[in-house]
Amino acid sequence: MVVSEIPPINITARNTRIIPFEYEYYEPRSLKEVLELLDRYGDQARILAGGTDLLVKMKARLVEPRVVINVKKIDGLRYIVEDGEQVRIGALTRLRDVENSELVKKYIPALHDAVKSMGSIQIRNMATIGGNLCNASPAADTAPPLLVHNAKVVLSSVGGDRVLPLAEFFKGPGLTMLKPNELLREIIVEKSIAGSSAFKKVSRVAVDLAIASAAVYVEVEDGFIRNARIALGSVAPKPLRAVKTESLLRGLRIDSREVLNALKTIDEEISPITDVRSTAEYRRYASKVLVLDALEVAYARLKGGVHG
Amino acid sequence: MDAWDKALGRAMFTEDYYVDYLLANALFIKQVLSPMPHARIKKIDASRALSISGVHGVFTASSIPGENQVGYAIPDQPLIAEGKVRYAGELVALVAASDFDKAIRGAEEVVVDYEPLPALLDPLEAMERRDVLVHEERGSNIAFQTRVRKGNVEEGFSKAHVVVENEYRLHHQEHAYLETEAALAIPESEGRVTVIGALQYPHLGQKIVSRVLGVPMSKVKIVAPYIGGGFGGKDDEGPLTCAKAALVAYLTGRPAFILYSREDSIRVHPKREAAVIRYKSGVDAGGKLTAIEVTIIHDTGAYANRGPFILWRATMHASGPYEVPNAKVDGYAVYTNKVYQGSFRGFGNLSIQFAVERQMDLLAEKLGLDPVEFRLRNILREGSYTLTSQLLDHSVGVGEALKRVAEKADWWRKRREIEEFNKSSERFKRGIGVAVAWHGISTSRAVPDWSNAYVKVELDGSVTVYTGIVEMGQGSPTSSHVQIVSEILGVPVDKVKVVFATTEAPDSGATHASRGTGIGGLGVLVAAAKIRERLASLAGRVLGVDPGELEFKDGRVYSRRDPSKSISWRDLVREAYARGVEVSATGYYYLPKGRFDESTGQGFAYPAYSYIVLVTEVEVDTRTGLVRVLRVYPGLASGKIINPKQVEGQIEGAIAQAIGYTLMEYLYFDEYGRVLNANFTDYVIPTPKDIPEIEKPVYVEDKFRHGAFGAKGVGEMALIPGPASIANAVAHALGVNITSTPLTPWRLLEYIKRSPRG
């Protein structure tokens, strides 16, 4: 079917009346159709995946797209597969699938931790991993684990694919490198083979966005840190890697006081704000506690011999 | 009378409601809210809004045909702002349109020209200011004052061995009911109007609507369907919601529907009051309280609403459930330019019991006494005089409840074990805390309180009950009332139907103040008893026995002495219809009350008190500052427990709200007094995962003479000492003095930093 033949579905007359404006609604059946629609409507359109971010924003009129493209009816973008040293995850994979995946538990343990902590089961059954990244909240919980696992994102448009490191994908709150006609199609994640990883967060209630979060990937040899990667959420305009702190950790005894000292450098790498979830000061403080806790868990996983 | 309407085709038949009224005619209402905390309204220009096709009208204060006055305690509050606005979120105009989207667009196009006035946000400042007044006509920002003068406090403190003095700060709370405010008003012939709305007291809605429209109350009918949670919020905002819809319906002659968005709901409706409480208490060497001196300041916000009653309740409960010989209590409800305070489960009592119960722990610590033991030495008992010198002659089970809950929780052993655990655990600290509270049931002082209901037995023996008590999840009309009738008439519960929440029933009072079952049920009980008496005398004649020996049970009426002399309930009812015995009755009960002297705050405060005990265990992560409530042991002394399942539901829900209030919830205001977190992403309430194990309650059934079957009240109870018992547990865990809420992680870390042990 070519784009001009895809009729908009009139749901605004029948909806719950809580989204107070009219929009055109599409339910394309293939990736090709999605990309054609995106190409046609560009920044007038919004992708609807799980809708757990988008609908909240539409209700509050923070975004008022003229066109909504529901991508959940298309096949082929919901998968978690092993590919050599990597795991590939389709953008429409539900958080609940990620949570239940043995591959993720084994090779991307920090992501398993993160997804388990997100929303409620009802939300996780709806929400997609791609939606979490494209929504680009500084609090997006899948971001820190994917960052420490050197994830890359595959962006597709009618013109073809391009691949970006996830670290370059985020621009700021709600902002990404996606072009108006692009779709996030896949996430490529490095397995933890030599090391292990973990994720920690603090939030106000059990089902909640993070006040602060941290993911750590660590490789340890004879009790010394050979390699460490740290990523932090909710403490800057976007999820970020704490590269300076990472480099200071290299070579330290994992259970030494020097680790505590090195973590002080986190202060220089973050720029938290005070808002209705927390104070900037608490976020600064909590980041360090979370990194320390995550290091402890990741190290325990390593010692346990299992990478999960 | 109705001949003209019928002749002209104006009379409404069922289908007309659907086709003409709802489908084609209904108007949707959106509120225009003030963005300013305090400003004069210079001009309201609705022309642009009215030019939008589908927008049918914009209604302001000047559109109101009756009185623009809805203040419950003090006549200080308009339905729609007039002349000036007093908080960000105040209603300025109603826009009615043919659908929601258009109403919303219309509301955005109403241009209001404001002249800003200085805004007062801090009650302590507002109390002192004379140059800026929230209500000029009242001459002061102090809306209402209360006092208690009992004995001689100087003398009391001079006998004290230990004195503890603190300032406590408690914050606002949002009701967060699932269903936001809503009402559908249907205009009818002869200027009558019917409103279906979410409110806790249909007869109050009737009064407010009649006042605003300027029509007699008899022309206003109000019905509340099932309500998606009230917690007091729909006691205040419910009648106003009905009035907003009724006004548009009345002025346009079309059905009008209002449904608050979550954001509007949080901005508009009253909140649990924020309070500053200064509390000094003294205790003698024997561990008996000698005196208290208390100042209570409530941030009442823009309007008094029920603030005076809330402050009054806080004041008269300021001793906690303890004997206090000397007391001086002063209460102030202070206007500020913030969303106003209102009814919320616990009604002013939560904050004062927080202060009382923190004081009790601190006094016990200074005396070297166990907190439970110290409380027991001072606890109210039969024969005690309350803070207001009211004699408690019966129904005082609090001491026993405290003892039994402590035993059940294994208090003394656990306290020791936890202290041992904390010595060896560096990061995680545990604590166990107790808090006790009392709560006056029904309205205060000599304010009349009554119960009224109508019961009729149908020809087939089934029973219909009419009451104004509403159903908002608590189940008093749909189950307790049913049980009462079933018990008295001996008919199975499935034969009893309660028509609830309607002004067609006699005024049964509000469903608030934990009175729905204990007091609300009395009218039902009296009416059912009248019918039973008549039918007993009939059955006596039919069976040839003395009516006094008759038993009404399981659909039969029989002689206790000779059960073979029996008649089925159904046949008896048929007999009654045949022989001219009336089988319908109204039941009315007026609660006896006593005298109260406002100048000294002494006298009869409440007809009865319910009591509650909570023991709470917590664990604190001293690194992240997060508190986890591990277990709660509740105990109630609230008279007869009519329906244990429902009572457990009430206790569990209240504890969840207490956990939310103490650890998570907080209303953020910006520098203009605007609520910053007016949605559920930013204002969070506990989720099922945050709620701990709640043990089966201990019940001490200290029956109350004037309650249905001896019931007092349960609905509000467990929320009242909840925050105090959590704070006491956290204080026990950390060895710090907690004087404010909420205990967010960053605040807790502050406490830990300041702690002597930390």
Ligand SMILES: Cc1cc2nc3c(=O)[nH]c(=O)nc-3n(C[C@H](O)[C@H](O)[C@H](O)COP(=O)(O)OP(=O)(O)OC[C@H]3O[C@@H](n4cnc5c(N)ncnc54)[C@H](O)[C@@H]3O)c2cc1C
């Ligand atoms: C109650 C609740 C609790 C929550 N808890 C958490 C939590 O703990 N942690 C957390 O991080 N988040 C949480 N969230 C937020 C949300 O659920 C997640 O961010 C979720 O992963 C979003 O996925 P979605 O599929 O629902 O996205 P949608 O809402 O469908 O989309 C989000 C945004 O991404 C765009 N988009 C989606 N998919 C693509 C794609 N493939 N390519 C290009 N653009 C795309 C959409 O256009 C939209 O702008 C919570 C939300 C709710 C309602």
